[in-house]
Amino acid sequence: MTIGRRLLGQSLAATAGGLALPGLIGGPAQAQRGTDTLRIVFRDAVPNIDPYFNSLRIGLIIGHQYMDGLVHRDPETFRIVPALASEWNWVNTTTLDFTLRRGVKFHDGSDFSADDVVYTVNTVSNPETRVATPSNYAWMDRAEKTGDHAVRLHLKRPTPAALDYLALVTPIWPKAYRERVGGDGFARAPVGTGPYRVTKVEVSASVEYERFDGYYQGGPKGRPAIRRLLVRYIPDAATELTELLGQRTDWIWNMNPDQIDNVNRLPYLQSLQQESMRIGYLSLDAAGRSGAGNPMTNLKVRQAVWHAIDRQQMADRLVRGGSRVPIAPCYPSQFGCNADAAVRYDYNPAKARQLLAEAGFANGFDIELTSYVQPRQWSEAVQSYLQAVGIRARLNLMQVAAQIQRAWRGELAMSMGSWGSYSINDVSAILPNFFDGGNDDYARDPELQRLLLEGGSTADEEARKRAYDAAIRRITEQAYWVPLHTYVNTYAYQKQLDFKAYPDELPRFYLAKWK
Known part of the structure; x- marks a missing residue:
């Protein structure tokens, strides 16, 4: 047997016997359906939950639950659909016109308008802003307001994937709020237009959300079925798995594949795998x-x-x-x-x-x-x-x-x-x-x-x-x-949870529900 095969044959120290701990099998599932709270654990802590200022996948996921962009990519078809913009039109290969949706509210109650879009685009495309991934925005030249609910986006060069970037990595800030609290203040108490609003941030420890009942009519993410989300960061895989087994969390991902069969033997858990990009x-x-x-x-x-x-x-x-x-x-x-x-x-x-x-x-x-x-x-x-x-x-x-x-x-x-x-x-x-x-x-x-x-x-x-x-x-x-x-991606979660994984590696907790 080669060195590689010997190493590849190893697995985590946790075994089937290790999973069969007293009190973990045979009792009723303790998922938080009763309190309508989905408890989520990630391994990588996000020090700044503003998605523009971290390059972590976890940061993208956290931001996706509470922020929206001008457009949205349907996870089933990858088709670009309306979000904060109701319509768009290519004027030429470097100019995009957007008609903005009316009646949208930010989580602080302020109205969404063209000023927010112009502020966001012109800020993140400015190299002095020092966003985490400049290449995501280097194709943008500037945005200009052409009406209270109309914006023109000028590109530095033809960018065929422009709408994908706008859908996935360009959520819109509330201009007045962010200017008032500053970047650090926004990271501690962020405000967006998404289906969940952030209610508490413990830096590098946890994030709490509550369903935003004012989410705009016709929004592509819909009204969440679960009222609250609690996200915690646990840095090591063994503790993370123990939390799931002990029913102190409802959802984890990127578990060692060696544990799939063991998890699936438990009556209150299930796992699935989905290749990602x-x-x-x-x-x-x-x-x-x-x-x-x-x-x-x-x-x-x-x-x-x-x-x-x-x-x-x-x-x-x-x-x-x-x-x-x-x-x-x-x-x-x-x-x-x-x-x-x-x-x-x-x-x-x-x-x-x-x-x-x-x-x-x-x-x-x-x-x-x-x-x-x-x-x-x-x-x-x-x-x-x-x-x-x-x-x-x-x-x-x-x-x-x-x-x-x-x-x-x-x-x-x-x-x-x-x-x-x-x-x-x-x-x-x-x-x-x-x-x-x-x-x-x-x-x-x-x-x-x-x-x-x-x-x-x-x-x-x-x-x-x-x-x-x-x-x-x-x-x-x-x-x-x-x-x-x-x-x-290897997901493991409570059987009481109805959750679907998508190949774009972006868990959509706003689509999850209790069975």
């Missing part, structure tokens, strides 16, 4: 941001890393549930994600060792591998594969926010993470984030930046494809960034 990756510091002597600045070392990892085994035996290995550095369904344009690397430890020797590292080397990925076995698998060819990776498991801070400071020679593209089905939602010269760019390749700008500056599909094909070839030729596997 998220992909796991390994970022390699080709630019030398973490130090000029970093071995990852050597192309042959980076190629050795690609050959060292059995990505298919990771997908099949660790992630499971239909996980796939992306050939190109993007999610397969995204526009511009052409696997045929990518250089392919097979799992070949002997080739990896040969490349290391040719690079001057016949005896291998020591390096830090940072990761926030859970379950930890996934990070340990990568560590094991690397060590098997002589790359002695010291695994440093971190919280998401802490790793992001170090990444942005340019400190990480090798880091493992995941990216969900904000569920936008276009490579403009992934490649620029890692290769356009921003905080997460560890390649700093001017030619690659030029290609991405070219692909993102036209509505001509063939021209976009040519540019993105060339970018994908360059990324893989230079072995800058290793796509490991697609993610398959």
Whole structure:
């Protein structure tokens, strides 16, 4: 049995016997149906629940429950439908006109108007605002008010995915309220137009919501069936699972797949799996941001890393549930994600060792591998594969926010993470984030930046494809960034809860209900 297979055969310490604890089986389910409160646990704490100022998936989810954008993407069909805007029209390839919905109220009782849209767009598209993911808004030039309920949006360049960005990552702030309380005040007591309103925020600990009975008529999210949501952050998987088993929470996700059968044996719980647009990756510091002597600045070392990892085994035996290995550095369904344009690397430890020797590292080397990925076995698998060819990776498991801070400071020679593209089905939602010269760019390749700008500056599909094909070839030729596997979300929750998972990795608690 290979090193990889031995490691991949391991599971969490919790076993079927460990789940069968006295008092956890046989009693009535304790889901909070009686108090009409859905108790939710996430593992990654969100220090700022304003979705513009965190790049965490959890932050996107939290914001989606209490904020709306101009348009909404139907989770079943991916069709763009009206939200705060009732109509829109492309004037030309760089100009969008919106007619805004009348009678919409923010949670503080103020009226929604064109002023709020103009304020939001012009603020988040301004580089001085320092939003968490600038590439999500770099395509916007400015918004102008053309009437109390009419707005014109000017684009810097043709952006075919503009409506998807507006639907998924551009919720509207209340101008007067946010100017009065400031950004910090808004994060502590946010106000939106969504189906839930936030009633309490304990920074990095919890968020409480209550159904907003003033949600506008015809809103795409509808009136929630459950009155209250309680979101808590629990940093480790074992405690999170214990909370579910002890019926102190009603819903968790990204549980270790090894626990699915055990959870499903319990009479009051159920689990399900759903592949998402998220992909796991390994970022390699080709630019030398973490130090000029970093071995990852050597192309042959980076190629050795690609050959060292059995990505298919990771997908099949660790992630499971239909996980796939992306050939190109993007999610397969995204526009511009052409696997045929990518250089392919097979799992070949002997080739990896040969490349290391040719690079001057016949005896291998020591390096830090940072990761926030859970379950930890996934990070340990990568560590094991690397060590098997002589790359002695010291695994440093971190919280998401802490790793992001170090990444942005340019400190990480090798880091493992995941990216969900904000569920936008276009490579403009992934490649620029890692290769356009921003905080997460560890390649700093001017030619690659030029290609991405070219692909993102036209509505001509063939021209976009040519540019993105060339970018994908360059990324893989230079072995800058290793796509490991697609993610398959594993959900576990009380059987009393009627919950549906969608492939865009965006839980919609406003659609959940008690059975």
